Amino acid sequence: MTATLLFYILGAIAVIATLLAITRKNPVHAVIYLVNSFFALALLFYLLGAPLLAAWELIIYAGAIMVLFLFIIMMLQLSPTSDTIGSGETRRQWIPVMLLTLALATCTLLLTALDPSGAEAVPRWYASPRDFGYALFKEYALAIEIVSFQLLFAAVGAFYIGRPERKKTEPGGAE
Amino acid sequence: MTEQLIMLGLILVKLLLVFGVILSMAAYLVLAERKILARMQLRYGPNRAGPGGMMQPMADLIKLLTKEDFVPAQADKWLFLLAPGLSALTALLTFAVIPFGPPLQIFGQTVPLVICDLNIGLLYFLGLSSLAVYGMALGGWASNSKYSLLGAIRGLSQLISYELAMGLSVVPVVMMARSFSLTEIVLAQQQIPFALLNPPAFLIFLISIVAESKRIPFDLPESENELVGGFHTEYSGMRFGLFFVGEYINMVILGSMLTVLFLGGWSGPWLPGVVWFIIKVLAICFFFIWVRGSMPRLRYDQLMNFGWKVLLPLALLNVLITGAVLLWIG
Numbered sequence: 001m002t003a004t005l006l007f008y009i010l011g012a013i014a015v016i017a018t019l020l021a022i023t024r025k026n027p028v029h030a031v032i033y034l035v036n037s038f039f040a041l042a043l044l045f046y047l048l049g050a051p052l053l054a055a056w057e058l059i060i061y062a063g064a065i066m067v068l069f070l071f072i073i074m075m076l077q078l079s080p081t082s083d084t085i086g087s088g089e090t091r092r093q094w095i096p097v098m099l100l101t102l103a104l105a106t107c108t109l110l111l112t113a114l115d116p117s118g119a120e121a122v123p124r125w126y127a128s129p130r131d132f133g134y135a136l137f138k139e140y141a142l143a144i145e146i147v148s149f150q151l152l153f154a155a156v157g158a159f160y161i162g163r164p165e166r167k168k169t170e171p172g173g174a175e
Numbered sequence: 176m177t178e179q180l181i182m183l184g185l186i187l188v189k190l191l192l193v194f195g196v197i198l199s200m201a202a203y204l205v206l207a208e209r210k211i212l213a214r215m216q217l218r219y220g221p222n223r224a225g226p227g228g229m230m231q232p233m234a235d236l237i238k239l240l241t242k243e244d245f246v247p248a249q250a251d252k253w254l255f256l257l258a259p260g261l262s263a264l265t266a267l268l269t270f271a272v273i274p275f276g277p278p279l280q281i282f283g284q285t286v287p288l289v290i291c292d293l294n295i296g297l298l299y300f301l302g303l304s305s306l307a308v309y310g311m312a313l314g315g316w317a318s319n320s321k322y323s324l325l326g327a328i329r330g331l332s333q334l335i336s337y338e339l340a341m342g343l344s345v346v347p348v349v350m351m352a353r354s355f356s357l358t359e360i361v362l363a364q365q366q367i368p369f370a371l372l373n374p375p376a377f378l379i380f381l382i383s384i385v386a387e388s389k390r391i392p393f394d395l396p397e398s399e400n401e402l403v404g405g406f407h408t409e410y411s412g413m414r415f416g417l418f419f420v421g422e423y424i425n426m427v428i429l430g431s432m433l434t435v436l437f438l439g440g441w442s443g444p445w446l447p448g449v450v451w452f453i454i455k456v457l458a459i460c461f462f463f464i465w466v467r468g469s470m471p472r473l474r475y476d477q478l479m480n481f482g483w484k485v486l487l488p489l490a491l492l493n494v495l496i497t498g499a500v501l502l503w504i505g
Contacts, residue, residue: 055298063305071331
């Protein structure tokens, strides 16, 4: 009972914090809301019986990745009072978000309509760090490696797409 | 039901006790640091308030509480007000998983001397220590001042760099103890502390925690002679006090972690466990102060080079070698 209540509270916090993170104009505030949402997510993992995953969520996402985000934002030297980015947004930029949310809402609705009592849900189980590690690096090692390769592809792809335009060689140019 | 109530009561009592001990320890560490540094520099240090200056922390507290709480113009007010609390809070929360003594027998019940023995205790510590960055970074950014911002940026990059080495230097400990739980790590070193079994890991961890606590020789985030006060330049009154005390709480916490991970925690002959634990932590705190009294500050490129080119490869190599040796022994 308490677990269910906690689950819904944490879920609500995660959703609201993420929404706020998307809508803030000040990037530092957005980062803080996102960290909040990661916190709620980590606690959800803990509640569902995966403490190792919860710790990783905190260490990697809240502790490393968002700190890097913050670092970059601070290097850009935006002062706390200026709302610099996202000033020229249009309604069209909201379309992808709306579509995704709509899809998610439809799925949830279908799920609850088909199985209102939640009987088919995965039974609660507890994954000790040892079990979780074995599953991750022994049973599904190949799958994990493939997924991590995908991350590598994504990184290389991002570099390729984001590379600086090669300038036409101007006569006497410093390039 | 009564069992649960008793457990809840016990946890609350332990919380209050630990909270009080840590806060007073942090307050008196400030005095100890001033006294020891003074003696190292052939001065007397604070000796006016109370006998031998023993009431100095009280006097400081009253001074800080009665000072004006000032928020600079153009600052991000909420973040500015929140940041010091954040930095003290993350430091305090870490102590929840640190076992400071062997289980006690009270009225036929076994009371573990740790507030919450998480089976991922070590990861909890690593997670919170990586969150400790936020208080400093947000405080520095929200002040809207160049000095603060520079201090915060320096602090961010320093903490990120040395956290890697710190995390990796703990991996051999987990491999040797075969658990993330801090209690089990202490129990695994009843015979020989890990500091003797794996001295490289111990040294890397020691250097990294000095860097994590932002103290000399790694005190670039607040180097007084270039950045005024670094990330807490704009803070005054008790908010500055929170940053200040947070730093000393951090010192106690990191000292406790070093004790638990490498020095055998509460284990030791003759004396009761809690006393051994406190002795070890205080010895490490003394070491911190001693280092501050005798080392110059590193240059920024030296700091980064040392972290990434020396400590990190060493820590990785150490993980590899420890793994190989453990496999070989079986």
